[in-house]
Amino acid sequence: MHPLTWHPPVExxxxxxxxxxxxxxxxxxxxxxxRLPSSVETVVIGGGLLGTATCYWLAKAGVDVALxxxxxLAFGATGRNGGFVRIGPAGSYLEAKERLSAETARLxxxxxxxxxxxxxxxxxxxxxxxxxxxxxxxxxxxxVFFVGGFSGHGMPFGLRLGQLLAESVTSGSLVADLWPFRxxxxxxLPWPHS
Numbered sequence: 613m614h615p616l617t618w619h620p621p622v623e624x625x626x627x628x629x630x631x632x633x634x635x636x637x638x639x640x641x642x643x644x645x646x647r648l649p650s651s652v653e654t655v656v657i658g659g660g661l662l663g664t665a666t667c668y669w670l671a672k673a674g675v676d677v678a679l680x681x682x683x684x685l686a687f688g689a690t691g692r693n694g695g696f697v698r699i700g701p702a703g704s705y706l707e708a709k710e711r712l713s714a715e716t717a718r719l720x721x722x723x724x725x726x727x728x729x730x731x732x733x734x735x736x737x738x739x740x741x742x743x744x745x746x747x748x749x750x751x752x753x754x755x756v757f758f759v760g761g762f763s764g765h766g767m768p769f770g771l772r773l774g775q776l777l778a779e780s781v782t783s784g785s786l787v788a789d790l791w792p793f794r795x796x797x798x799x800x801l802p803w804p805h806s
Contacts, residue, residue: 665774
């Protein structure tokens with residue numbers, strides 16, 4: 613493979629119109645590869661915290677791995693999360709900006725002179741009925757693992773879960789530490805159909 617220098621996106625792509633995150637506006641260029649290999653042992657889809665951690669642990673274990681990302685590394689929730697600020701139901705951007713500025717100024721009076729909400733970003737949050745992620749082997753697809761449904765709590769799990777997924781891939785089965793997150797668990801109720 614030939615190295616390619618990655619530069620943070622200049623603006624949102626045609627696939628995603630979300631504004632660029634702080635990470636993308638401030639990241640330094642770094643080396644990537646310009647083309648996909650003709651074959652690999654393992655493919656990880658998604659260049660967020662979990663995907664990159666999984667790739668790291670797989671590569672460290674000697675697995676030939678490729679990471680596929682539609683937009684850019686950390687383009688989604690990983691690059692945009694600094695925590696959640698929730699003050700009731702969603703309103704208009706201007707209402708939220710005013711509310712967040714006023715509430716934060718009240719809570720942190722020393723920040724009042726320079727405080728302002730510069731941008732707001734929203735995306736889909738994968739939630740499941742018991743608020744725990746799903747980590748399992750895809751039914752009927754041996755060797756394919758899937759992960760999702762973090763219910764807004766993916767960041768604390770990402771690095772360790774990447775390590776456990778890498779162990780699962782190299783062993784060929786879900787490691788015991790991930791069994792509580794299997795698809796068929798008693799606490800996971802079927803989603804109600806309308």
